[in-house]
Amino acid sequence: MLKINRENLKTSHQLIWFIIDFLMLGLLIINLAFIIFDSIYNFTGVQNLLAEHAPLVKELYHPIHENFLxxxxxxxxxxLTEFVVRWGYAIKAKVYDRWYFYPFIHWYDIIGCIPVGSFRFLRVLRVISIIYRLHQYKVIDVTQTRAFQFFNFYYEAFMEELSDRIVIKVLSGAQDEIRMGSPLFERIQNDILYPRRDMLSDWVSQRVADAAREGYIPNRGALRSYLETRVDNALKQNLELSRLKYLPVVGPTIQETLEEAVGDIVANVIHQILEDLASASNHAFIEDIVNVFLPSPENEEENDVHNEALINLIVEVLEAVKSQVRVKHWRSELT
Known part of the structure; x- marks a missing residue:
């Protein structure tokens, strides 16, 4: 049900124009109903049907039909009177830059007034324009009507289906071109990724540093204890090291000292690696890794080695995008 916001209507500075809009809207609906009924009445079969079952209706309406024009x-x-009045107001209020702009912008009002054939049905456009104007000024809210929600739902569903098919078709074409060695791949690699290699290095370096800082440093003690335990168990299972305990006098001492030293060395090495990753000093290391994946375009032989992996990566990324595009969001609204 279309509700009128009376507060916005009263507080608006265009109250008189809104009243005219409502009057014109009522007249347009009556006029369109009159045109439709007369078009149906124009059929001989309809006239015969009325003459047989409702002769009074035919007798009353037939003179109107003959003078329909x-x-x-x-x-x-x-x-037309309302159109001229609005045109005059637009000129006085300087709504448009030129006085003659109004009839060109509101062309549907003029064409709909042509009392010939199908031009009459263009008055529907004027109905739509009035409803849109009232909705724009929040005098009415079209979106709350069942008719709007019904048509809008199927419009959105249609547009989603159409756009999904177009996007999937485009992405599938891009995948085929990349697999066949299209210049698209070289453009992605050489014109998009390679010029941004420093930016990628900075971003990856920062992400690695954040991950190491947030994941390792708070758990440094637990990780060290875990590493020492694992190294100790590994050394005890080593056959050559276990033979040291059979040395007279100093064997058990050497074995224990060696186990502690190896465990401490491994823990310190891992600790230093993660400390470096958590600091800005990891940038050179990350940059070397990025350079391996994105070598200079001049190194053609080196590029050929990595092209296949990069192609597969891009194809899989596009496939993931296609999978997401295939999700039908409009179906979830039906449940």
Whole structure:
């Protein structure tokens, strides 16, 4: 049900124009209903049906039908008068830059007033324009009507289906071109990724540093204990090291000292690696890794080695995008 916001209507500075809009909207609906009924009445079969089952209706309406143009011109004269009044107001208020812009912008009002054939049905555009204007000024809210929600749902579903098919078709074409060695791959690698190699290095370096800082440093003690335990167990299972305990006097001492030293060395090496990754000093290391994946375009032989992996990566990324595009969001609204 279309509700009128009376507060916005009263507080608006265009109250008189909104009242005219409502009057014109009512006249347009009556006029369009009149045109539709007369178009149906124009069929001989309909006239015979009325003559048989509702002769009074035929007797009353038939003179109107014969003078349909006259009655329609009454509506047209009202519509044209309203059009001229609005045009004059637009000139006085300087709504548009030029005085003659109004009829060009509101062309549907003029064409709809032509009392010939299908031009009459263009008055529907004027109905739409009035409803849109009232909705724009929040006098009415079209979005809350069942008719709007019904048509908008199927419009959105249609547009989603159409756009999904187009996007999937485009992405599938891009995948095929990349697999066949299209210049698209070289453009992605040489014109997009390679010029941004420093930016990628900075971004990856920062992400690695954040991950190491947040994941390792708070758990440094637990990780050290875990590493020492694992190294100790590994050394005890080593056959050559276990033979040291059979050395007279100093064997068990050497074995224990060696186990502690190896465990401490491994823990310190891992600790230093993660400390470096958590600091800005990891940038050179990350940059070397990025350079391996994105070598200079001049190194053609080196590029050929990595092209296949990069192609597969891009194809899989596009496939993931296609999978997401295939999700039908409009179906979830039906449940």
């Amino acid at each position: 006259f009655y329609d011109l009454i509506f047209v004269s009202i519509f």
